[in-house]
Amino acid sequence: xxxxxxxxxxxxxxAQAILGxxxxxxxxxxxxxxxxxxxxxxxxxxxxxxxxxxSMVSSPILSNLMQSTTRRLGLVVGNLAGLIGSLTSFLGxxxxxxxxxxxxxFVSGAYMASQAFYRFTATxxxxxxxxxxxxxxVLSGGLIAAILGPFIVKISLNLNSSVPFLYSYLAIxxxxxxxxFILSYVKPIPPSKxxxxxxxxxxxxxxxxxxxxxxxxxxxxxxxxxxxxxxxAYGVMNLIMTSSPIAIVGCGFGTNQAANVVSxxxxxxxxPSFVTGKLVEKYxxxxxxxxxMILFLLAVLIAYQGVDISNFYISLILIGIGWNFSFIGSxxxxxxxxxxxxxxxxxxINDFFVFGFVALSSVTSGWLMNCSSNSSQxxxxxxxxxxxxxxxxxxxxxxxxxxxxxxxxxxx
Numbered sequence: 001x002x003x004x005x006x007x008x009x010x011x012x013x014x015a016q017a018i019l020g021x022x023x024x025x026x027x028x029x030x031x032x033x034x035x036x037x038x039x040x041x042x043x044x045x046x047x048x049x050x051x052x053x054x055s056m057v058s059s060p061i062l063s064n065l066m067q068s069t070t071r072r073l074g075l076v077v078g079n080l081a082g083l084i085g086s087l088t089s090f091l092g093x094x095x096x097x098x099x100x101x102x103x104x105x106f107v108s109g110a111y112m113a114s115q116a117f118y119r120f121t122a123t124x125x126x127x128x129x130x131x132x133x134x135x136x137x138v139l140s141g142g143l144i145a146a147i148l149g150p151f152i153v154k155i156s157l158n159l160n161s162s163v164p165f166l167y168s169y170l171a172i173x174x175x176x177x178x179x180x181f182i183l184s185y186v187k188p189i190p191p192s193k194x195x196x197x198x199x200x201x202x203x204x205x206x207x208x209x210x211x212x213x214x215x216x217x218x219x220x221x222x223x224x225x226x227x228x229x230x231x232x233a234y235g236v237m238n239l240i241m242t243s244s245p246i247a248i249v250g251c252g253f254g255t256n257q258a259a260n261v262v263s264x265x266x267x268x269x270x271x272p273s274f275v276t277g278k279l280v281e282k283y284x285x286x287x288x289x290x291x292x293m294i295l296f297l298l299a300v301l302i303a304y305q306g307v308d309i310s311n312f313y314i315s316l317i318l319i320g321i322g323w324n325f326s327f328i329g330s331x332x333x334x335x336x337x338x339x340x341x342x343x344x345x346x347x348x349i350n351d352f353f354v355f356g357f358v359a360l361s362s363v364t365s366g367w368l369m370n371c372s373s374n375s376s377q378x379x380x381x382x383x384x385x386x387x388x389x390x391x392x393x394x395x396x397x398x399x400x401x402x403x404x405x406x407x408x409x410x411x412x
Contacts, residue, residue: 005126009137011185012118016141017148019079019179020115022086022172024149024266026051028259030105031246031366033165037098045366047089047105048242052362054085054109055116056355060348062113067344070188071121078114079179081107086176090169111176113351119328120347121186123335132285132332133277139328140273146266150259157255217338217346225401226333227350229289231357232394233326236296236387239361240303240319241265243369243383244312250369250376251307261312268320276328285333290398292325296391303384307377315384326394 030048035041058078066074085108092101122134156167218224244265245258280288299318305311338346368386369379 005122005124005130005134008124008186009122009134011182011187012122012138013141015075015179015182015186016115016118016138017144018182019082019111019175020142020145021149021152022082022175023112023115024146024262025153025168025172026105026108027241028150028153028245028262029165029168031242032249032255033093033101034098034366035246036164037093037096037101039098042367042371043098044246044370045242045362047102049359049362049366050102050106051109051112052238052355052359054106055112056109056352056359058110058113059116059351059355060345062110062117063348063351064344066117066121071117071124072183072186072188075114075117075121075183075186076180078110078117079176079183082111082114083173083176083179085109085111086169086172090166090173093166093169094163096163109355113355116351116355117347119331120335120343124340124343128336129281131335132280132328135331135335136273136275136277136280136328139270139276139324142270142273143267146263146270149266150263153259154256212339212342214345214349217342220337221401221404222337223334223346225397226285226330226337227353228397229293229326229394230330230334230350230354232390233289233292233296233323233330234354235357235361236390237269237319237323238358239365239387240299240383241316242362242365243380244316246366246369247307247376247380247383248309248312250379253309257309261309261316264313265316265320268317269323270320272321272324273328276324279325280329280332285329286398286402288325289329289333290395292322292327292329293391293395293398295319295322295325296387300384300388300391304381307380 026048030051031045034044034047038044038046058081062074062078065077085104085106087104088107089101089104092098092104118138119135122138123131126134152171153168156171157165159167161167218227241262245255245262248258248261249255276288295318299315299322302311302318303315334346334350335343364386365383368383369376372382373379
């Protein structure tokens, strides 16, 4: 791997660790702040939903900006949007305004979108055999974020304040202020025209076809399935994670215990990143994605066994590992099957669909948890039941892709 790649990956991993710590904070606090400000508890998870809607809307914009200028500019713009959004949310909490808090959550979504592009930035000018490792190395920074974010929440909640959650969001504002300094170490690298990934020989030889229409690109079964699996991996993880703090508190446990479970979940999301890249290199993307989906099903099964705190821990840990395998595998598969000149629109539309589905899962999560039944335990069961067919669909799509590829090989 080239030295400039290694430098960028280190800077991106640092950004993932420090700036990324605000994401578990949003997850822990978003639904709880929503409950305290909303006139109806059914709207409790709307702040998290709007955070993700903001990500969905800004993903293609930031991606095209990065394509036309540099990755660094797009990442800094997203970070500054996160600063403005967190300031707005802070003001909304101070004024007890649910509407202002929702606006801040929506604007903060641009930061979430830019953070998602850390994984793509790591693969720029990177050989195919190192792409999965580059992605997993950057995401491994999330291990620190998974510890730092909940730790800040616990400290801030223990500070005396007449306004609940105020200091927690002040901490998010401070984190965003560090962004431009950290991201200044991400050096722009021109895209390598030699990185063709797994495109077929006809595409490689047709030099005039380096910027295909999206309709043509998504006719590729590999790109289509990788996007579907990314959507389901992130959507199912978010569906369960978003509702988990409300479920834990609703089942008689404290906010600190909810933060501990989310922290364990976040650790499980990123800790496997130290080995996931190597596993992808050894066994292939499709095998690792399938393993992640099977872990999702196992997590749902554990959740059905009861609402002891141990069930929450085990289920959320399995969800975290499943997300890591599925999401890294899907991202690696996508980056190997489009041209560098197409990265702006392909990666942008991929994340548009991913965060669009995640936004839908967030809205659904709050309704299923709070309004589908008369108890937190039943609501939690309904949430897990909803996730099951989605995971099965992802597994079926992977089997179909394997059959299609196997049939092509037999013809050859």
